[in-house]
Amino acid sequence: MRYRSFRSSIRYKLSVFLMAAILLPIAASILISYFYTKHSLKEDAIRENSNTIRQGTTSLIGQLNGMNNVSLYVYNNIRMTNSLYNILVQGRSDFMIENNIYSGLHAIEQSAKDIQQVYLYSDLADQSWLLIDGYLKREPGGEGLTGHFEQPLDKNHPFLEPPHPSHNYGMEEFPYSPSNTVFTIHRPVYRAPLKERIGVLSVDFKLDGFRSIMNMLYDKDEENIYLLDDTGTAIYTSREEEIGTKPDYAWLRHARYSFAGAGYFDWSGDDGFNGIVVFEKFELIGRIWIVAKQIPDSYLYSNASSVLRINLLVLLTFLFIAIAAALFVSVMVTAPIKRLTESIRKIKLGKLQFDGLERSDEVGVLGSAIKNMVDTIDNLIMRELRLELANKDNQLKALQAQINPHFIFNTLQSIGSVALHHKVPRIYELTSSLGLMMRYNMNTDEPVVPLSKEIAHVQAYLELQQQRFKDRLRYSIEIAGDPDLSTSVPKMILQPLVENCFKHGFESAEQAVISISVADDSGMLGITVTDNGPGVTPERLQELQRQIARGNSGSTEGSSIGLINVISRLRLFYNDKSAVTIGHAKPRGFSVHLGIPLTEGAVHHESADRG
Template identity: 40%
Template sequence: MKTFYRSSLRNKLIAFLLASIVLPISISILITYNYTKESVKSYYIRENTNLMHQGAVNLLGYLERINEASLLTYNNLSDKYSLYQLIQNGTQSYLEEREMYRNLQFMANSVKEIEQIYLYSAMEDHSYRYAYKLLRSTPGQTYIPDLDEERDAQIEAVHASHEYGIEKPKFPYHLSKEVFSFHRKILNAPTGEVLGIMSIDIRTDMIREISSMLYTPGSEELYILDRQGNLIFASDADPAEEDGYAWVQSILDQAADRGHYHYEDGRFEGIHIYESLSSPWLDWLLVKRIPYETLYRDPRQLTLINSLAVSVFLIIAATAAVIISYRFTNPIKQLLRYINKLESGNLDAGLAIDRSDEIGILSKRFYQLIQRINQLIMREYRLELASKSNQLKALQAQINPHFMNNALQSIGTLALQHGDRKVYTLISSLGKMMRYHMRADNSSVPLSAELDYVQSYLALQRQRFDENLQYRIETDDAARAVQVPRMILQPIVENVFKHGIQPALDPGEITVVCRMVEPSVLEIRVADNGVGMEEAEREKLQAILNRTESAFEPVSGDGGIGLINILSRLRLFYSDEVRMRLENRAPRGLEVIISIPLGEKEGMFDESTDRG
């Protein structure tokens, strides 16, 4: 896998694009989630701390009302029918018992949640119970509350209400309800002697109503504890389920009156927020338990929504990254396959690239370079093949060249000795032609050497046809120095005698003009006054000459000499830009026009070439 990754640009690109997309977004989501989580946590703690404080104030206010209700015992101390006097002196008459009923009824009506009131008078050792708007009594103390000796009043935790020992038949029925009890000692004002005990049962409706505004049922929990760890109130649990409150000790160990801390056990993981409720007769703790599941629900939902949106975006981005990677690297793959074909020797292999970006331009330029190299190889190969072919033909024509040359020189000398200078001139022209034709050491010569060869050829042809042949050769100095392939003019001139004029019957005229028509374009014109060519034949031959591929066609013509041969050699030697035109002359005749863009070959001259 590591080697595969290192050897593939496409895999690297896909990995880079995916990493550049996935990593920043993932890190952003993680940072956002953690920041949001901590922000929500701080917000929850701050808001719930304030809420708990307000709840504690409300609870204290409500409990203070109950405390004030119990203190109604000390109202109108001088009135003999006041509750205090009745407790201290006892109820000896029906009227006093009715006043006891009225006082307890007034006390019960002062707080609507009071379920019942139990009163014990120590002076007369008598117990009273006010419930269901009835007052019943019985001798003795039927109920003893668990009160601290240091306290005059104390609240008992939530429990099921009971009859305080005063049962049927005095009360026809009893409905047990969930209550908490407020116990108070009734003291003699001057001496502090205990005159009796009062227990008030209060329904938990108001505590639940106040508490319901402090927590969210189902996701949060609220508890009220005393400093001994007794459960005063629980939001959604059975108060008797003591094993469910193992966390209580951690609350009791907190030194501060209010605060929050992290708590975790097998059943709960979250935050405890607590607030103290303190008074001379009360020492409670208001505790709210917020699980992290609830605390972080909103950040998780927000993160989930963001994650879903980002996941869709990532899928789109990942798909786009893969597509971009494939589109980016596919031309490179094509280029590699093309190079493999080139390595196998197939230089004519095609490369299909339809892109216009940098890779497309690179591929096209590389393809054009290979095609150019292939053309240069083919051109050099064809030029070398043509040169070797001409050399072979020249070698085949060399029959003891030194003997022939020496023989011609001896005949010329003999003609000169006999005073026949014309024969000597003809023999000298023939010797020049033989020496030029038989030399195979150079494939190119200056144009001046080619013109000298043509002039010698025309001189011999003129001697053959007496005065019926006229020729003219014109050139400028710049054109004479241009390097050209050997034997490009003589075949054209020879065609004039083969297909154009017949000097033995009609006077013939041949004109050869070589000049530089532009700084780097050589133009050669060979014109005659012969019969010319049929127009259809001329157009057919011209179409063949106009094809660039004709430079790579097999050499045609008699003995390998012909117009296509000349054009092919010129294109191999220079470029495919060489053109040859055939034009009929008026009133008769044919003109062959050759245009040669020289380019880098302009002015080249082979110093080793025999100038004649």
């Protein structure tokens, strides 16, 4: 409850307004700056990395072309009798050509620094030679190519063996076998111009050339880069354990199968990678290659995150200043207003005393005006309450004293005795009902009665009316559920309502129906009186509802004085906690519903207290 009242206070609203006025522009500026920075960083990263990948692709094309050209050295000096090409054409394998074989392979080995070893196989001589670091080894047969070489369909292109562990092509007696990873170009040698294969030249390249190019294209600590051939095999990658394998990443498949030759795309997948991918494809040596680079969001937006942290620190600083300023303003400006609201709250609880504020500003003038108003209201309320109590008590006594109850009651007892003596029980029943009504009305010292007595009184009244109207009248009193009939109510609240049914509801009705129902109604005791008469016009209904809302009984017409009198006494007794609803009954007629609190009213008639 205190939290709600604090939230509705001027101090709270003023504090919130001041903080919002300071923080919202700063927060908006921070968010706009953050998102703009992210967008700018992304655009710059895409542009710079696209240029870097393009330059790297150019270098890789040069590297691969250089490797391919090395494999074509076998066709050098084609007119010289002792060239590698002519030795293969002649199918020679004697020791006379050993030096020529060594010279040719050594020249190939020295043509590029990344070459690890050179292997030559002669189809016609069924002889193999292997040169490593200037050491030449020969063996019959070509088993060294088994599992490593496939004859390409296009005779203009070599067979490219993906990176694999280096081996000595089956020459077991070779002094040593390198264990590093190499990339091999197997060049089939054909007899010109018949395109008949006469041998195979295999050149093993270290991956240093790829490594030096690729290392310039990415950040080793944050990014990843891949060079793949058209089979999806990694020729080189920053994850060296994947070199020579076929990485099966969804983002990598997306880049490979993209129709674009170059570009980028955002990626957020289940593989744990969130960021952008920049790629470029190129065609060379009969294959389509792709260079793809991963740039994680955490790395891409690291600068933006740093800026955001700085801005947040600034925001927290301003937040502290704003809170301090808001509290200062709240205390200095709203403290007297809070005193005023606290005094008004006490006035609402019934303590009509106000000391005012010793201030000369606008708040002090307001406090003085409130003090004068409270004093005036206190005097008026006390006078009005006394007049209202006296007026209602006089109205009730006047209603009860319209006839001489003692004389009539004694007379009715005599009539009843005569009726029994002459054996006319119906007359006795009617006089008994009338006697009950008179006894009920005669007891002026009991203004508050249990609801059960009020129901018995109205039932006696209806029995008398039944005798008058015969078959034209039907009535019912229904007690729904288990309502508390011992609940105290002001006396004579039901009979005036039922009497109004006869006054206004049966002018033209052939069959009059009156129903009274009593039931529990959401913590209230509900009493409904309904008739099937002509009811009232909408205009008259609105007028009655306005009179009920005002609780004004001094200016009502005679046709509604009983209803307004009942409503006034209920409000006086229950301190405005009772409820009265009037309306049209269905399908026709008029309905009055009384809602009575299940606890006794807070205000009692002075006569009840004296009794």
